[in-house]
Amino acid sequence: MGAEIVQLVGQAGPAVTAAVGAYGAAVLTRAQDAAADATVGLGQRILQLVWRRRDEAGQAELERVVGEAADEQDAAYSTAVLSRLLRQALQNDPVLREELAAALPAPAPGTVNITASGERSIAAQHIGTAITGDGHTAPRP
Template identity: 75%
Template sequence: MSAEIVQLVEQAGPYLTAAVGAYGAAVLTRAEDTVADATVALGRRILQMVWRRGDRVGRAELERVVDEAADEQNESYTVAVLGRLLRQVLQEDAELRAELSAMLPTPAAGTVTIKASGDRSIAAQHIGTAITGDGHAAPRS
């Protein structure tokens, strides 16, 4: 798999998750909502673009995956299943890769993405002292 596809899927992931979380399976057919959050709107447009380009079987698979992701209510799972489907579609369609690349914000040079997952997780690029859990006091200097 090309680095370009991996990067596009990573960039699109938060938008897809936000759109599925907000609209569920209706994201594939929902009209633009003028008050929609920009992240949700971009995710919806990406999913609809993939859906419109698919054949009957591809559309059914996308609908199944979006339904499954919406029902799961687990962001990590949603990112994984939507990412897997998007990687597959992008590998097969160079034109779609170009369109998606044009839609996504260009990452700034040196941009760092940090994610924390799970209870009491910490995400930081630079950190001094971090304490998670119960019953701890800050260290004394």
């Protein structure tokens, strides 16, 4: 998989997950609400880009996958399913890659995007030691 696709999925994935979490499968056909959160709106626009580039069978499959992700209680699973869907769509459609790159906000120079997803997850750019879990004790220096 190309680095460009990995980068696009990394940028678009959180917005797509937020949109599906907010609207469920209706995200594919819902008119954008002016009061919608920016991330949810971006995710909705991304999914609609994918939707418009598919034939009828592809749209039905997209609906099924988005509906499954919306019904899932595990956010990490939903993120993985939606990221896989987005990667597959981008791998098979170079025009979609261009459209998605144009739809995503350009990161500021030197900006690092870090996403933490899931219950009790952590995210850091630079970190010495990160220990998570119940009852863990780390030796003190």
